[in-house]
Amino acid sequence: MPAIAIIGAGLIGASWAAxxxxxxxxxxxxxxxxxxxxxFAVRTRNMQRQLRPxxxxxxxxxxxxxxxxxxxxxxxxxxxxxxxxIPLKRALYAEIEAANKRAIIASSTSxxxxxxxxxxxxxxxxxxxxxPFNPPHLVPLVEIYARSKTVADQAFAFYEAMGKVPIRIRxxxxxxxxxxLASALWRxxxxxxxxxxxxxxxxxxxxxxxxxxxxxxQGAHMTYHLGGGPGGIxxxxxxxxxxxxxxxxxxxxxxLDAATRQxxxxxxxxxxxxxxxxDLAAERDAMLLALLKLKTxx
Amino acid sequence: MPAIAIIGAGLIGASWAAxxxxxxxxxxxxxxxxxxxxxFAVRTRNMQRQLRPxxxxxxxxxxxxxxxxxxxxxxxxxxxxxxxxIPLKRALYAEIEAANKRAIIASSTSxxxxxxxxxxxxxxxxxxxxxPFNPPHLVPLVEIYARSKTVADQAFAFYEAMGKVPIRIRxxxxxxxxxxLASALWRxxxxxxxxxxxxxxxxxxxxxxxxxxxxxxQGAHMTYHLGGGPGGIxxxxxxxxxxxxxxxxxxxxxxLDAATRQxxxxxxxxxxxxxxxxDLAAERDAMLLALLKLKTxx
Numbered sequence: 001m002p003a004i005a006i007i008g009a010g011l012i013g014a015s016w017a018a019x020x021x022x023x024x025x026x027x028x029x030x031x032x033x034x035x036x037x038x039x040f041a042v043r044t045r046n047m048q049r050q051l052r053p054x055x056x057x058x059x060x061x062x063x064x065x066x067x068x069x070x071x072x073x074x075x076x077x078x079x080x081x082x083x084x085x086i087p088l089k090r091a092l093y094a095e096i097e098a099a100n101k102r103a104i105i106a107s108s109t110s111x112x113x114x115x116x117x118x119x120x121x122x123x124x125x126x127x128x129x130x131x132p133f134n135p136p137h138l139v140p141l142v143e144i145y146a147r148s149k150t151v152a153d154q155a156f157a158f159y160e161a162m163g164k165v166p167i168r169i170r171x172x173x174x175x176x177x178x179x180x181l182a183s184a185l186w187r188x189x190x191x192x193x194x195x196x197x198x199x200x201x202x203x204x205x206x207x208x209x210x211x212x213x214x215x216x217x218q219g220a221h222m223t224y225h226l227g228g229g230p231g232g233i234x235x236x237x238x239x240x241x242x243x244x245x246x247x248x249x250x251x252x253x254x255x256l257d258a259a260t261r262q263x264x265x266x267x268x269x270x271x272x273x274x275x276x277x278x279d280l281a282a283e284r285d286a287m288l289l290a291l292l293k294l295k296t297x298x
Numbered sequence: 299m300p301a302i303a304i305i306g307a308g309l310i311g312a313s314w315a316a317x318x319x320x321x322x323x324x325x326x327x328x329x330x331x332x333x334x335x336x337x338f339a340v341r342t343r344n345m346q347r348q349l350r351p352x353x354x355x356x357x358x359x360x361x362x363x364x365x366x367x368x369x370x371x372x373x374x375x376x377x378x379x380x381x382x383x384i385p386l387k388r389a390l391y392a393e394i395e396a397a398n399k400r401a402i403i404a405s406s407t408s409x410x411x412x413x414x415x416x417x418x419x420x421x422x423x424x425x426x427x428x429x430p431f432n433p434p435h436l437v438p439l440v441e442i443y444a445r446s447k448t449v450a451d452q453a454f455a456f457y458e459a460m461g462k463v464p465i466r467i468r469x470x471x472x473x474x475x476x477x478x479l480a481s482a483l484w485r486x487x488x489x490x491x492x493x494x495x496x497x498x499x500x501x502x503x504x505x506x507x508x509x510x511x512x513x514x515x516q517g518a519h520m521t522y523h524l525g526g527g528p529g530g531i532x533x534x535x536x537x538x539x540x541x542x543x544x545x546x547x548x549x550x551x552x553x554l555d556a557a558t559r560q561x562x563x564x565x566x567x568x569x570x571x572x573x574x575x576x577d578l579a580a581e582r583d584a585m586l587l588a589l590l591k592l593k594t595x596x
Contacts, residue, residue, distance in 0.1 A: 111541075133508040134525070141508035165507040167500040174548050177496045178508040180486050182518070183545045185509075188482035189518040198475045202465040204517020209463040210431040210439035210476040211483075212517070215510030217585040218578070219502020220480070220487040225566045226579055227432070233566045234559075241554040243409075247481045248551070250472050256539040261532075268523045268531045280516070281524055287515040287593075294588050 003028040003063065005071045005103075007092060008081035009040040012108050015136040016079050017062060018047035022137075023162050024058030030071035037064050047137050053289055054296070056163070068092070069099040077158060079130070081108045089117055097122050104154060106130035110179060113172040114145045128155050129169065131176050138288050140165040143176045181220075191252025193267060194260045200267025216291065301326040301361065303369045303401075305390060306379035307338040310406050313434040314377050315360060316345035320435075321460050322356030328369035335362050345435050351587055352594070354461070366390070367397040375456060377428070379406045387415055395420050402452060404428035408477060411470040412443045426453050427467065429474050436586050438463040441474040479518075489550025491565060492558045498565025514589060 004020050006013045009031035017027045021044065031037050041062045065071050072078055078096060082089055089107065096105055105127045107117055118124035129145035136142075142164045146152035152168060159166045169176055175183060189203050198206070214223060221233070228236030254260060272280060302318050304311045307329035315325045319342065329335050339360045363369050370376050376398065380390050387405065394403055403425045405415055416422035427443040440462045444450035450466060457464045467474055473481060487501050496504070512521060519531070526534030552558060570578060 139508060139511060141504055143504065165503060167496060167504050167507075170496055171494045173490075173493070173495045175545055177490055177501060177504040179545070180490060180495075180549060181483055181501075181505055182509045182521075183542065184486035184549050185479055185483045186518045186522065186542070187546045187549070188478050192471075192475055192478060193519075195471070196469045197471045197478075198465060198468055200519050203475060203479075204519050205463060206439055206441065206465050206475040207479055207513050207517045208515065209465075210437060211480045212510065212513030212515075213437060213586065213589060214582065215505050216514035216589060217506065217510075218582050219505045219510070219569075220484045221491075221498050221502050221562060221566055222569060222578065223480075224484065225570065226575060226582065228575075230575055232575055234563050237554060237559045237562065241559070244481065244484070245554055247473055247477070248485045251478060251482050251485070253546070256535060256543055261535045261539070264519060264535065265532050268519055271517075271520060272523065277524060277526075277528055277530055280520065284512070284516050284524065288511065290592050291511060291514065291589065294592055295585075 002026075002074050002076050003061075005075035005078040005100075006030070006081065007068060007071060007078060007096070008083070008108075009036045009064070010081060011043070012132070012136060013079070013081040014040055014043040015047055016081065016108070016132070017044040018051065019056075019137040019162055019164075021060030021062055022048050022051040022056035022058045024060050025162075026061040026063065028063040028065055028071045028075065030065050030068050037066075040064050047135075050285060050289065051137060054292060068095050072096050072100040072103070075100055075103045078103050078105045079108065080105060084109065084111045086112060086116055090120055093117070093121050093127065097126075102126075104128060104151065104158075106155065108132055108136075110176075111174070113174070114147065115172060118147075125151060128152075129176070130155060130159065130166075132164075133178055135285065135288075138285065138292065140292070141178060142166050143169055143178060145169040145172060145176070187254065188251050190256070190260065190264065191254040193263050194254045195252060199270075200264060201271035204271060300324075300372050300374050301359075303373035303376040303398075304328070304379065305366060305369060305376060305394070306381070306406075307331075307334045307362070308379060309341070310430070310434060311377070311379040312338055312341040313345055314379065314406070314430070315342040316349065316435040317354075317460055317462075319358030319360055320346050320349040320354035320356045322358050324359040324361065326361040326363055326369045326373065328363050328366050335364075338362050345433075348583060348587065349435060352590060366393050370394050370398040370401070373398055373401045376401050376403045377406065378403060382407065382409045384410060384414055388418055391415070391419050391425065395424075400424075402426060402449065402456075404453065406430055406434075408474075409472070411472070412445065413470060416445075423449060426450075427474070428453060428457065428464075430462075431476055433583065433586075436583060436590065438590070439476060440464050441467055441476060443467040443470060443474070485552065486549050488554070488558065488562065489552040491561050492552045493550060497568075498562060499569035502569060 003026040006029035009029040131143040133139040133141045225233040301324035304327035307327040429441040431437040431439045523531040
């Protein structure tokens with residue numbers, strides 16, 4: 001039975017499976033842990049249910065098998081979501097290469113780069129990085145690194161058919177693209193708290209009711225294009241480029257020392273105001289779905 | 299006639315006026331430039347129209363007067379939106395202090411801090427920073443710096459009544475809070491392009507279809523709280539704090555040199571794909587309104 005193989009059946013694996021099956025594709029999952037295999041179908045169905053309001057009502061079959069070879073043998077696509085450990089991932093790729101000679105092997109890795117993972121493979125060109133963003137069944141972004149344009153094109157076609165928005169990583173870098181942006185923003189968010197400029201809840205509010213609201217709609221570069229008025233980004237760079245460079249120099253470089261950690265932990269507790277992680281995740285997912293519906297209606 | 303005074307009747311002034319009048323308050327505007335005075339009412343009404351879908355249908359009167367003294371004499375609140383030049387702003391405050399002894403003077407300044415602007419005032423405690431985010435009639439955030447808690451409380455009450463979301467700057471810093479975050483993110487966005495990791499349009503797409511989508515809903519600190527699983531941010535910091543510090547060290551520090559400027563200008567042109575600044579701003583505003591409607595419905 002040709003299906004999409006899910007190798008590593010934890011949260012990320014189940015989230016991919018929810019999306020694939022809601023789009024009508026069958027999945028066949030494997031995980032070395034019996035507990036993960038046992039929970040997989042229920043987990044996947046729970047996430048699948050969140051996709052119905054978006055009109056994704058497909059009923060792909062969810063299979064779970066006891067060996068990796070069985071999962072990948074007839075797979076048309078292989079999504080790998082193993083633990084973030086290089087030797088472990090390399091061992092998985094060796095097993096996959098022995099059992100399936102053709103399908104693309106897409107790694108959900110957030111920490112590693114293609115060149116670190118593909119070393120030692122018989123046909124490294126089959127491996128790609130296809131890094132989703134949390135929660136992967138809801139957030140459209142997937143970051144693709146492929147060695148050849150042909151394979152990159154195949155990956156774009158595959159993920160676009162799944163309703164994802166792929167972008168192409170042209171040169172490998174730690175954190176790919178989105179996590180580098182997130183990390184850069186958080187560094188200054190931590191600095192603002194550490195320096196006492198504003199407290200945790202107000203920093204988050206400034207983001208959500210300010211630039212974050214725009215960034216759900218238009219990117220950072222485009223924002224500065226609009227900030228340049230009729231002359232666009234060329235005008236902006238000519239007139240305000242030097243003041244941006246000065247601003248950059250005034251940003252902070254905080255350490256996550258004990259005092260800063262305490263400020264962050266206490267500040268987030270105040271901001272959460274008694275809501276559990278599950279409450280907060282449910283709130284986020286509900287808004288995210290409404291926002292995604294809005295964006296697809298456009 | 300008690301009204302809100304708008305000192306400096308350019309785009310920011312008109313945007314504030316659109317919000318205030320759509321909430322039913324009268325405004326009285328002044329600008330030294332006759333052209334700005336002549337355009338003000340039409341500009342304000344155009345922006346006001348954008349607020350109707352949000353249910354803001356107030357019909358406050360829009361007055362324009364020929365002298366600053368007339369605008370502020372009976373004002374209950376004074377919103378200053380003059381050019382970003384310290385001597386000019388200080389001269390405005392001296393004139394305002396001579397004509398009105400009580401109302402709070404709120405500066406929309408993005409570049410300066412309270413201590414730079416209030417120097418030389420008879421009653422510096424009357425001055426506050428109340429920095430909006432573009433476009434101010436649509437984006438809820440307003441960043442408040444006030445010397446005393448009493449005045450800060452008054453400012454919160456005033457802007458909340460106008461439907462804004464105020465946050466409190468507790469220690470002065472260039473860029474206040476939101477522009478520091480925006481600047482930190484853009485620095486890495488520029489670096490990614492300069493280093494050839496991804497192109498302009500893909501960086502923007504990664505943001506808009508990835509973290510930007512979440513940041514319209516939940517702030518950066520809260521995101522890492524959820525990223526920590528059931529243990530929240532305390533767990534995240536204990537287990538992934540060191541890897542964040544490593545990631546921070548791997549972020550870039552680009553210069554806006556000629557080569558990078560060219561990459562940005564060409565990349566934005568490709569991303570805009572023929573759409574004018576006006577088209578792009580209209581697209582952004584339409585989505586922003588839909589998003590704001592969604593958030594207020596919550």
